[in-house]
Amino acid sequence: MKILVSGASVAGPSVALWLGRAGHDVTVVEVAPALRQGGYAVDFRGEVFTTVLDRMGVLGDLRALQTGGNAMRFVDESGRKLMRLPAEFAGGELEVLRADLSRVLYEHSRARATYRFGDSIAALREHSDGVDVSFESGIEERYDLVIGADGMHSVVRRLAWPADQVVERHLDYYVAGWEVPNTLGISGDTLMYNVPGKLASVGGDRRDPGLAQTLFVFKSPRLEYDRRDLDQQKAILREQFGGLGWHVPELLKALPAATELYFDSIGRVRVERWSTDRIVLLGDAGYGATFGALGTGTAVVGAYVLAGELARARGDFRTAFARYEARLRKAVSTTQDGSRAGSFMAPATRFGLTARNRILDIPFFLKQMLKLAQNMSELIDLPDYSGQQGQLVEE
Numbered sequence: 528m529k530i531l532v533s534g535a536s537v538a539g540p541s542v543a544l545w546l547g548r549a550g551h552d553v554t555v556v557e558v559a560p561a562l563r564q565g566g567y568a569v570d571f572r573g574e575v576f577t578t579v580l581d582r583m584g585v586l587g588d589l590r591a592l593q594t595g596g597n598a599m600r601f602v603d604e605s606g607r608k609l610m611r612l613p614a615e616f617a618g619g620e621l622e623v624l625r626a627d628l629s630r631v632l633y634e635h636s637r638a639r640a641t642y643r644f645g646d647s648i649a650a651l652r653e654h655s656d657g658v659d660v661s662f663e664s665g666i667e668e669r670y671d672l673v674i675g676a677d678g679m680h681s682v683v684r685r686l687a688w689p690a691d692q693v694v695e696r697h698l699d700y701y702v703a704g705w706e707v708p709n710t711l712g713i714s715g716d717t718l719m720y721n722v723p724g725k726l727a728s729v730g731g732d733r734r735d736p737g738l739a740q741t742l743f744v745f746k747s748p749r750l751e752y753d754r755r756d757l758d759q760q761k762a763i764l765r766e767q768f769g770g771l772g773w774h775v776p777e778l779l780k781a782l783p784a785a786t787e788l789y790f791d792s793i794g795r796v797r798v799e800r801w802s803t804d805r806i807v808l809l810g811d812a813g814y815g816a817t818f819g820a821l822g823t824g825t826a827v828v829g830a831y832v833l834a835g836e837l838a839r840a841r842g843d844f845r846t847a848f849a850r851y852e853a854r855l856r857k858a859v860s861t862t863q864d865g866s867r868a869g870s871f872m873a874p875a876t877r878f879g880l881t882a883r884n885r886i887l888d889i890p891f892f893l894k895q896m897l898k899l900a901q902n903m904s905e906l907i908d909l910p911d912y913s914g915q916q917g918q919l920v921e922e
């Protein structure tokens with residue numbers, strides 16, 4: 528089949544890898560002019576995820592790139608330690624930079640898939656013989672199937688799903704991150720500083736000791752801003768964090784020069800059905816929860832199951848899409864519901880902050896938290912598609 532995938536981060540290249548191997552004619556379109564760089568790290572927790580990465584043939588490459596994770600040291604304004612979470616807490620079993628993951632998946636898929644950067648779907652028209660797609664570049668093309676793997680703000684979802692079938696919930700917090708020169712000499716533990724409803728943090732960059740990466744979280748009702756306007760987002764951050772102590776003024780000082788800024792609502796996407804007829808959603812586009820819900824692992828497993836069911840159904844994509852959703856929906860909803868990233872990172876009250884720090888300082892409770900995150904991956908019942916038409920195997 529001729530298949531279009533929108534988005535080249537995690538879900539897109541993962542599904543392109545499987546579909547290319549199965550002999551489909553795959554094009555991946557990515558709006559960014561090249562693979563996106565973005566500095567944050569993502570982790571995999573649980574055997575289900577590493578099993579899929581292994582079957583994809585990328586686990587070795589990723590292990591070679593793993594960061595090892597950083598412990599998180601929560602400090603007060605003077606830098607005194609309040610609580611420390613071990614590297615395992617932040618980094619799971621395997622932690623890599625999202626950009627490295629994306630590059631490895633791209634490298635392993637590009638021999639069997641065409642990547643087109645700097646373009647985006649402008650319009651979709653689905654009919655009984657295929658999906659007619661117009662691109663921003665002016666190209667027009669017909670595909671048998673379209674896969675929306677273009678993240679929380681998916682253009683495929685916006686164009687192909689009626690608004691009343693999509694719930695985008697704002698979970699009361701925003702998250703932001705940008706690169707700063709490492710003038711603070713950060714190495715080892717990532718430093719975390721809270722005031723009620725806000726977190727400012729900074730961690731060293733393992734590749735380049737001269738650089739560091741911030742992660743800021745703040746509680747706020749939904750804000751109106753232009754997602755493409757970095758200056759507006761920088762102004763919001765200055766407004767939210769201006770006047771705070773610790774290293775905040777220094778970290779904000781690097782903001783005007785930042786060319787890459789990650790800024791988003793901590794939210795959750797729920798779609799009534801993951802597919803229309805010939806169009807299907809994958810990863811954050813269909814079931815995202817900005818962070819704290821194993822989104823990377825879920826995107827990789829989703830790609831595996833989607834491609835596996837397509838092979839198993841031998842071209843009957845309607846059956847394949849229904850089985851893909853039936854296999855994953857419950858597990859994904861449970862992990863999404865478990866996501867409390869904002870209130871965990873930046874409890875809204877002084878009491879909440881003290882309680883979090885005290886509880887997690889007790890090894891028993893810390894162990895329980897780690898177990899909980901691990902157990903979520905066990906909700907996914909991983910099918911084995913090897914031998915499906917003899918296709919889904921690593922050469």
Ligand SMILES: Cc1cc2nc3c(=O)[nH]c(=O)nc-3n(C[C@H](O)[C@H](O)[C@H](O)COP(=O)(O)OP(=O)(O)OC[C@H]3O[C@@H](n4cnc5c(N)ncnc54)[C@H](O)[C@@H]3O)c2cc1C
Nearest residue numbers: 534536537538558569570677678682810811818821822823
């Ligand atoms: C700070 C932070 C930390 C995180 N940490 C973790 C973690 O530790 N563990 C974990 O499991 N998850 C983590 N996540 C979540 C994880 O990043 C996502 O769940 C994962 O990246 C989802 O992958 P995806 O491919 O579905 O979507 P995305 O990674 O969002 O990729 C979407 C892609 O589509 C592209 N795109 C967008 N619009 C268009 C368009 N119109 N046309 C073409 N392409 C388009 C984008 O440029 C992007 O390349 C974290 C997220 C954040 C923000």
